[in-house]
Amino acid sequence: MPKKVDHQERRTLIADALMRVAADQGLEAVSLRHVATEAGVSAGMVQHYFRTKDEMMAFALSVVRERSQIRVTEAVARLGENPPPRLLLRTMLAALLPLDEGTRNDGRVALAFLAYTAVRPAAATGLRAGTRQLTEFIAGVLPEGRGDAAAAGLLALMEGLGVYLLGGQYPPEQALDALDAQLALLFDPPAAG
Template structure:
C-alpha cells in the first residue's frame, strides 16, 4: 500500500524553514533554493508546493498568523470568563510584543513580511485583513468599556484601536532593534492604556 503524504505538513515544514532563513539572515536571503536547503528537501519539492516565492511567502504569513492567533487565544482564555476590557486589550497587545526569544524571532519575520508586501498588493491583502480584524476586536472592547463607564465617552473607539496597534507596532520595532528594553515597552503601553481606560486599581 503506497505511503500517504501529509501535504499540509510538508508545506508547513517549508514555511518553517522560510521563517528561520528570514529570521536569521533577512528576507533578502529567502529563495526557493535556500529554503529547500534549510528544510532538508529538494528544490523540486519546494517548487511542487509553491510555484513562486510569493506563494511561499503568503503561506508562511498565514502560518505565522495562525500561530499568533492560537497564542493570543490561549492567553485570553487564561484570563477566565468575562475579563475586564482593559485586561483583555492589554493581554492581546502584550502578546504582539517581542518580549521573549520566540516572539523576537517571530517579530523579525513579521517585519520582513511587512516590508516584502509593501510593493505587492496581493501579498499585502492577508496582512490588511489580519490588522483590520484586530482593530475591530480592540474597538469592540473599548466600546464595552465606554458602556460600563470605564472609558471616556468622547473617545472614538476606532481611532483609539488604530493608535494602540500603531503604538505596539512601533514599540515592537524598537525592541527588536534593542533601542528599548522590553520593560520600557511594557511601561509605555501601560501608560497609554491608562489614557484610554483610566488607571488600573492598585
C-alpha cells in the same frame, strides 16, 4: 503500498525553514533554493508546494499569524471569564509583542513580510482583512467614544514597540510600560482642566 504524504505537514516544514532563513539572514536571503537547503528537501519539492516566492511568503505569514493567535487565545483564557476590558487588551497586545526569543523569530518574519508588502501591495490582501478585524475588535473593547482611530493608534503603538524590541532599542519592561501608559490614557484620561 505507496507512502501517504501529509501535504500540510510538508508545507509547514517549508514555511518553518523560510522563517528560519528570514529570521537569521533577512528577507532578501529567502529564495526557493535557500529555503529548500534549510528544510533539507529538494528545490523541486519547494516548487511543488509553492509556485512563487509570494505564495511561500504568504503561507509563512499565515503560520506566524496562527502561532500568534494561539498565544493570544491561551493568554486570554488564563484571565478567566469576562476579564476587564483594559486587562483583556493589555493581555492580547502583550501576547503579540516579541518579548522572548521564540516570539522574536516570529516577529522578524512578520516585520520582513510587512516590508515585503510595502513594495508588493497585492501580497498583503489577507493582511488587510486581519488588521481590519483586529481594529474593529479593539474599538469594541475600548471605552465608549474612543472608536476606530484610537484602536488603530493602539495597534500602531504595538507594531512600533515590536520594531523597537526587535531592534534592541527597548527591553521588554520598557515596551510593556509604554503599552500600559497608552492604555491608561485610553481608559483613565486625565480630567479636563
